[in-house]
Amino acid sequence: MSEDPNIIAFCCHYCAFTAADLAGTMRQQYPVNVRIVRLPCTGRAEINMVLQAFVDGADGVLVAGCEPGSCHFIQGNLRAVKRVGQTKKLLIEAGIDPERVEMRHIAASQGPLFAQVSREFTEKIRQLNEEKRMAPTVAVAQGETT
């Protein structure tokens, strides 16, 4: 099995972060390579925060917020859905598989779901890494410095 991928999870304080905490309390196992960044709301997740995570070496980014209709800030999670959609387009332009970023809705009470999503996402990213490792590298001709 290939190396554990680096996963950054931007989690909303009011739901997914609490769910992650609950997952721990419930002794649920989830991959240690998922690093959580707590946000006040997924509406705080700027597009460039996600891109920056990739620049800094993340293999996958999970944005986890409240279920539609239950955002503490009314619609921060819906804004996050849109931004994740836009981030996918920007990643495609940069030649990166858009599947490497994902938006999930996890309520505060869903500790086991957080653990499950973390496992599934880690597995998916591990597979993408594997496919990429097997694929031939693309070289682009570069002009001279002027």
Add this chain to the structure above:
Amino acid sequence: MIVAERKPFDEIFANAGKHHKVLLLGCGTCVTVCMAGGQKETGVLASQLRLASREKGVDLEVTEHTITRQCDAEFFDDTTSRLVEESDAVISMGCGVGVQFCSDRYPNKTVYPALNTEFFGATLEQGVWTERCAGCGQCIVDKFGGICPVARCSKSLLNGPCGGSADGRCEINPDVDCAWQKIYDHMETLGRVDELEEIQPLKDWSHNRDGGPRTVRKEDVRL
């Protein structure tokens, strides 16, 4: 404000890839408001360029920096000049004015535009901007209920509407409001609809770009 949109990524990346070190220069005025070339958008493009160069094996170092305005010499401070000098080329996230101003200022550097400059417009709602002024050099909107027929009528008719106006929409595209319907409606609200009977004479277009590139001089404030 000036409204612009980012160019397709491939076009920007192709230009960036001709060099090894580029400065991505954002602008903090109009293009920040229309969310095309401000600090945030500069950050996004910088990240994309870094990711794409890593992914495609291109040796490219990207520095990002945003100044208050790219159309005013005073904002090109020492830090900006140093960053420009340390780079092989500049990718300007300013409007066309900013790109040229930057290019004039640093004649030994190629300055690429990252945006397509579209029009003088207003914010209709967050994320939606629309054309309102054509910069014709001789404003006449008062005669048309505050609605510019030059910028907002597809045919710039001063004696409209044309025969294509239907249900308040322009014949060029049903998504576009007929400016002349709006002019008529607003003049009615103002109780001035009878003024529209008056035939507007030919407009003097020499104040427009037809008279060549324009310069405004305000002698009392010149140094």
